[in-house]
Amino acid sequence: MSDDLKPPDLAAWQRLFEDKAYWQQSPDAHYAELLRVADDLLGQGAIDLDQWQALKAKADQSHKDSPAVNVAHEVDDPDA
Secondary structure, three states: OOHHHOOOOHHHHHHHHOOHHHHHHOHHHHHHHHHHHHHHHHHOOOOOHHHHHHHHHHHHHHHHHHHHHHHHHHHHOOOO
């Protein structure tokens, strides 16, 4: 069975959250995927509404921080 067929779990959400390359290269897609996985977790009953709100708050903050971090990264290493 492939990973695509297994429902997500909190560990999958956390791995996605910690994927800094994805976050830096495509912050909007990364954010949308975090929300999609959180919604899936809520829908399958793996988390409750409070946990979903906590995941969403983490995703919101990460997305809000992404432009500043990306600019700082470019300034530090413009050839990266």
